[in-house]
Amino acid sequence: MDILLVERLGGLAGFGGSGSGLRSRGRIALSLLSSADREVLDALFASRSGVAPGERRDAFRYRLTRTTPLGEERVEAWEHAVPATVCACVRDEIV
Numbered sequence: 001m002d003i004l005l006v007e008r009l010g011g012l013a014g015f016g017g018s019g020s021g022l023r024s025r026g027r028i029a030l031s032l033l034s035s036a037d038r039e040v041l042d043a044l045f046a047s048r049s050g051v052a053p054g055e056r057r058d059a060f061r062y063r064l065t066r067t068t069p070l071g072e073e074r075v076e077a078w079e080h081a082v083p084a085t086v087c088a089c090v091r092d093e094i095v
Helices: 037-049
Strands: 004-010 022-029 059-066 071-078 091-094
Touching: 037 059, 037 071
Parallel strands: none
Antiparallel strands: 004 022, 004 059, 022 091, 059 071
16 A cells, blocks of 8 residues: 555644544655655664654654555654654644
8 A cells, every 4th residue: 555644642732642632643645755755764664663752752753654565564753753744744633
């Protein structure tokens, strides 16, 4: 599948958490991204290191999900590590 699912979590208000009334998510076709942005995403998925808890208090992190021939892959990364084009696809919604 050519779609990247994006969720923005954390921040000062704890967006996306279980008690949050606001969800921030989006989706973007991988084919719309530049080759440089796709390389950054490939590196994030390959690292599988995720985000260290408490490393950046009150900072946004992004949960990225893509489907590959082997199944679904998911990784979380701090906002500064995610391409701006990917961050820009996220929209807030009240739950």
